[in-house]
Amino acid sequence: MSEKQTAGRDNLGEFAPKFAELNDDVLFGEVWSRENELSPRDRSMITVSALISGGNFEQLTAHVHRAKANGVSKEELAEMITHLAFYVGWPKAWSAFKIAKEIYQ
Structure with missing residues (x-):
């Protein structure tokens, strides 16, 4: 980084x-x-997933921006959120999609 x-x-x-x-x-x-251990892109995907899982939407905006800058595509992020919806809850997914949509438009 x-x-x-x-x-x-x-x-x-x-x-x-x-x-x-x-x-x-x-x-x-x-x-x-520590890019030899995990790429910034992978760290972003893990971090965004953890923030969504915990319902930490205040921090999510900055990390979705970082994920985009680190090469996570709109399609990948949408798939991550869709997958997480079944594990962490539909309302958290809706909240995450609102943030992601604003950033990726």
């Missing part, structure tokens, strides 16, 4: 500096950069 993540520091740097550091430097700096 080539771009440096600053969302943690931008949003929580003063309030929760350690969390911001872990978010930006460890999660997005170290873990996401």
Whole structure:
């Protein structure tokens, strides 16, 4: 992952500096950069699936943008959400489709 993540520091740097550091430097700096283990595309697919499963739609928008940038096609994302609907619930799938549709249009 080539771009440096600053969302943690931008949003929580003063309030929760350690969390911001872990978010930006460890999660997005170290873990996401381990491309020999998993590609950014695969990490995006896993992350989007986990966020949908947990109903974490506030974070989903940014990660669907990242998934698109990492090469996940509209068709692949639609298939992921359709598949997940049977395991995590129809309402979560509807919510995820609303976000995905806005990003991929």
